[in-house]
Every structure is written in C-alpha cells, then in structure tokens.
Amino acid sequence: MPLQDVTVTIDVAYPAPRIGLGRPVILAQRTGAGTYKEYATLEALTVDFASGTEAYKKAEVIFKQPNRPDAVAVATYETDIGAALTQYYNRPWHFALVAGDTSADQVAATGFFEDKDFKFLAVQVKDDAGREAVKGKKRTLVFDHNVAGEHLDAAAIGNLGSLSVGSITWKFKQVVGVTPRYVTDTEISAIDEDSAIAYVVKAGRPQLSEGWLSDGQYIDIVHGKDWIKVDMENEVQNVLAQAEKLPYDARGINAIEAAVTTTLLRGFNNGIIAAKEDKTPDFTISALTREQSDIQDRSTRVYRGLNFEFGQAGAIHEGRVTGSIRV
Structure with missing residues (x-):
C-alpha cells in the first residue's frame, strides 16, 4: 500500500507558498552519525554549530535576508554527501546548499540531482574551473562569486526562494550582505555561457545577472512546475x-x-x-x-x-x- 495516494506528473512541452518550497537545507560535513535538524533562528542554530563553522556562515547570510524562510535546516554527513541527500530527501526543504563550497562535494551532490525531478541544489564557485565542474547539471543553480567570506548562494536562496512561487524571475534581484561586482563583457559572457549567475552592477544598481539553472532552464519555470x-x-x-x-x-x-x-x-x-x-x-x-x-x-x-x-x-x-x- 503506497504512502502517497495522489501523484501528479507534469511533462513540459518544450524539447503557497507551501511550507518547504523555499526552505533551504545546508549540507555540512561533520564527524559522527548524520543528523537533520531545523532551526527557526540563528541563535537556535548556534547551539549546534558555532559561529566559525561553515554551516553557521551559510545560515547567517540566509537569516539576514529580508524575505528569509520560516526555517533553515542543517543535514550533516561524515564522508558521503549523496547518502545524506538520500536519507533526508523527503524532509520539508526545497533548496540544498553545500557548506564550505567543497568542489568534490558539490559535484557529488549534482550527481544526486541528475536522477531527481523535484527540489534544487545551489552551489557557489569562484572561478572558471569551479563552473566547469558543475556545468550543465540538472536542477542546479550555480553562483559565481569570488569575494572571500561572502555567500551569494545563501543570500539568493534566502531572499528569493520563499517568495510566492511564480511571482518573480530571479534575474535583476538584489540580496543583502554580498558585494556586487563590476565585470567586463568578457567575464560576464563566460559566466553566461556556463549558465551561471553572478551578482553584478548593471544600470547603476546591484542585481543578479540571470535567473537560470546550470542546464539553461529558468528557475521560476521549474520552481513553478x-x-x-x-x-x-x-x-x-x-x-x-x-x-x-x-x-x-x-x-x-x-x-x-x-x-x-x-x-x-x-x-x-x-x-x-x-x-x-x-x-x-x-x-x-x-x-x-x-x-x-x-x-x-x-x-x-x-x-x-x-x-x-x-x-x-x-x-x-x-x-x-x-x-x-x-x-
């Protein structure tokens, strides 16, 4: 007897928000058995993750956003990020982030989402090599940001993910706590070619350069689905x-x-x-x-x-x- 009686399948004819459709989970490497816990405030999270930890740094940026979600979840793993995603996939989160921005874990996480048709992964990279490693991946948002200590992925998910689905496109949007970059035409062209997103100054105001996923689909379209x-x-x-x-x-x-x-x-x-x-x-x-x-x-x-x-x-x-x- 299935646990789910109703299944909706949507095929895209090309080739409220509900709790969880904007909530992020931070995937954090930590010694010991894996855990999953949700936090309504940064103060509550600090009990389990001190201010110097990578999980805390991501969460801090999320909680600073004007449109922050109702809660932030943290899932820990010792060695296998894919196992953590498998174990906690059915929990009420919709955007996963990788604490520490470790390339190997980012790539492993994108592999997990290649087999999924629901939820998203957001990763932050700092150079061409980082973008190349996760280029073209399904249901993955790639944020290109090279300012040390800043987390564009957490800021964007924290400020935009929980807004009413369908009400926005992610392009042009502003976030809190991230330095906008003045990029050249060559730099933004390279970022665009990889379907990544940067935080840039355009027409005199800071904004996200695009609103797409690594495979070229637009975030609002897939999120709406x-x-x-x-x-x-x-x-x-x-x-x-x-x-x-x-x-x-x-x-x-x-x-x-x-x-x-x-x-x-x-x-x-x-x-x-x-x-x-x-x-x-x-x-x-x-x-x-x-x-x-x-x-x-x-x-x-x-x-x-x-x-x-x-x-x-x-x-x-x-x-x-x-x-x-x-x-």
Whole structure:
C-alpha cells in the first residue's frame, strides 16, 4: 500500500507558498552519525554549530535576508554527501546548499540531482574551473562569486526562494550582505555561457545577472512546475480524504476536476500560468468519464483519466526598442 495516494506528473512541452518550497537545507560535513535538524533562528542554530563553522556562515547570510524562510535546516554527513541527500530527501526543504563550497562535494551532490525531478541544489564557485565542474547539471543553480567570506548562494536562496512561487524571475534581484561586482563583457559572457549567475552592477544598481539553472532552464519555470505538483497533490488528496466516499462516477470525477482547477487558477494568480489575449488563464483540462475509463482501473479504484495543459507565463529578461528621429 503506497504512502502517497495522489501523484501528479507534469511533462513540459518544450524539447503557497507551501511550507518547504523555499526552505533551504545546508549540507555540512561533520564527524559522527548524520543528523537533520531545523532551526527557526540563528541563535537556535548556534547551539549546534558555532559561529566559525561553515554551516553557521551559510545560515547567517540566509537569516539576514529580508524575505528569509520560516526555517533553515542543517543535514550533516561524515564522508558521503549523496547518502545524506538520500536519507533526508523527503524532509520539508526545497533548496540544498553545500557548506564550505567543497568542489568534490558539490559535484557529488549534482550527481544526486541528475536522477531527481523535484527540489534544487545551489552551489557557489569562484572561478572558471569551479563552473566547469558543475556545468550543465540538472536542477542546479550555480553562483559565481569570488569575494572571500561572502555567500551569494545563501543570500539568493534566502531572499528569493520563499517568495510566492511564480511571482518573480530571479534575474535583476538584489540580496543583502554580498558585494556586487563590476565585470567586463568578457567575464560576464563566460559566466553566461556556463549558465551561471553572478551578482553584478548593471544600470547603476546591484542585481543578479540571470535567473537560470546550470542546464539553461529558468528557475521560476521549474520552481513553478514543482509548486503545481505539490499544490495539486494536496488539493486532490484533500478531496479524497474529506469525502465519506468518492464514487467512481461523474460525481467523483467532477470533484477531482474541481480540485485540479483550483490549483491551476491559483497558479495563474501567482504568475506561473500565462494569460490569453482575453486575459483568461491559459490552461485546459480534460477528464474521461466512468465509461471511458479502463475496467481494470475501475476494479482497482484508480482513476487515470484526468489531464491538464497550461501555457507558462515566463518572463521578459531583455528588451529591444527601436526608435527614429524626425528632422
């Protein structure tokens, strides 16, 4: 008997926030058996991780952000960061960070996420070699920052990760406690080619240079997909749990369709789903009737007949304006 009765699968047709969809976990190497603990304040974390530790340094930056998450988790491991990720993957966090910025552990962590389709890894590198080691990795945010003692990865996740999913693009955003860099065209081109993110001065203000993942997908698009999955699973699960019995007929199917519609409308209001020209949400839902459902599914009480599709809102990251002067 599965522990999860409702599963939402979303295929991207190209090639609230809920608790946990912005919460970070800091992966910290420490002698002894692995542990996982959540902290609502930096003071609470200090009991287990002194101010000089790498875990403390990341957490301190996160807690300084104006939009900091409700809590910061720390998971420890002795030698195998992948084992820690496996052990604690189902805990309520959504962004993982690597304390100490150790390249070998960063690479090992990216390997773990290559097999996942949920949650994110954020790493900070300081040079071309660091970017190259994690280039093109799935669900990985790569922050290029070479100012010693600063943690751009923690600042960005801490300030942006817990904002309403779909309401922002990560490009252009500011963070606290990080020195913006004045970079040359050559430097930013190299960073862009590796789909990494820097904190730069542009148009006279500090801002994140881009809002993408290491594989070139945009953070808000993939984060929005995660949000739709979690919210819809919760909505449909609630329908199943709150009914005395959900009949396998039009009544039950309509109830499930209504739950899916609720999530998609919420996703539209959050900015995940696009608006059509008439300003209505750009999504469609189709549902098989009882008679159209497979008889084996009916006998095992599994309904597979509902499908949905939506247009992603995306974001504008560049503008090209053309003008003319009259004589």
